[in-house]
Amino acid sequence: MSSEKQTNPEIRMETLGLTVTYNKTVQGVKGVSMPMYNNKVTAFIGPSGCGKTTFLRSLNRMHDLLPEAEVEGKALLDGEDIYDPRIDPVVIRRKIGMVFQKPTPFPTRSIYDNVAAGLQLVGIKKKDVLDGVVERALRDAALWDEVKDRLRSPGGSLSGGQQQRLSIARALAVEPEVILMDEPTSSLDPMSTTKIEELIQELKKQVTIVIVTHNMQQAQRVSDYTAFFYVGELVEFSPTSVLFNNPTEERTKEYLQGAFS
């Protein structure tokens, strides 16, 4: 990374004074403004309960599903506010995919139909099209070789690590521009974790990735930029190596020392 030329990367997403309030009282995140760069991995770190998930979910309008959550401020995708009333959240979510903390295969669907779900359910039925998408998504998620002979078995028959890669493949199949991942390896064993970290390095060639992690080493291993959150506020946002080796904020230093000692 240090050998790269210091050209300014292109901004893919950007928030401006983004605030999420739960039940009109609890502020999950407070006035966060930060960029997420194109084809880079941005990590969110911070102690639990500091608003990482809340912030991540505001980036693809996931809070629409929760009547108790209210979002203020802007979140731009390619310069366009995704909270603009004229914008259809369905279109936004198609461009901004999500991978959840726990693997979430559709239990009644086969591996194939899990990956194809996003396309099948909007009416794409052509077998050759779906076959191509499924294979590519599974290859991109580094799962193809393990499942190519059992595409018809239920998604629930895979191991936890495989299920999480299946979830990634499913998100990739609809060709999003950005993928949001909320602690995607927190329920996985070290082997599966390594696989997914390697996968992220491959994927960032095609998509912009935002990843929440409570694991500092993981943030250092996978991310280009890191944002440190503390009780709902964005304390510091820097290139990952800068944030970990030479943080500007006192609170970041304290947190890193506490976390590493």
Added chain:
Amino acid sequence: MNLQLRYARDRVMLIGIVGLTLLVVVPLFLIIGYVIVNGIGGLNWNFFTQELGSPSRAMLGRPTGLVAAIVGTIIIDLIALAFALPFGIASGIMMSEYPEHPFTPVSRIMVSTLNGMPAVLMGLMAYALVVKNTGGFSALAGSVALAFVMTPIIARSTESVLRITPWSLREVGLSLGLPRWKVTLSLVLPAARPGIVTGVLIAFARAAGEAAPLMLTSFGNNFLTFNVRSPMDTLPQRLYSLAISPYKEWHAMGWGGAIILLLFVMITFFVGRVVVDRMEKRALGLQAMDKPKKN
């Protein structure tokens, strides 16, 4: 010492539970046994193939049977199910998935009202709505009355089953860029299917045993008919009228009819159980786990 005390308490509890269970189960078996003992003698080929006709048929030993009531029950109950299913499932979905929708409180009130309403009133409602307006008793009116019985049960059970399907299903669906209704219909509903089917079966069986709503609607018919616009016989209503008739031959037929009604409900549950088990197995991916691949 202490351990022995615990064992003793354990045993007392167990005996209590078994005793109470027996208290519930024994009367049930007594009733079933009583019905079978009294009714089995009346069951013969004619019973299933002949119309009831006038009382003289039974008294003179001429062929008579309950085919009209058996066929009628199947027709009326299935049509009732067809009426109740869309409304019941739709209100269940509204109550569970769209709590903030303005129509939801309306649907909730209707469901609770119907749920608490005695079945006779369902009959009266169908009488006022259908019989009055179409100019006579009919199988269709009976189906409407039974649909009133089924709908709130289906709605309630659908709502509670949907509520226990994992929340993540909805989030994943939305995150794939699917519209909300698509997520509900294509992802949430299929995941809840075994539970929904169970609820529907309970509603069906419950309605199948109701006589009161049918008295003022499908009314009854001593002869076989397939015309849903005419009065039609059903087992529960026929059992009632056989039982209060002054003819002991008809009383005997009533017991036979009771066995058929019992069988009807039991077969419903049995078939339902098998179907639901299959669905659940599929949902859990057990088929694949039963026979794991070598690699």
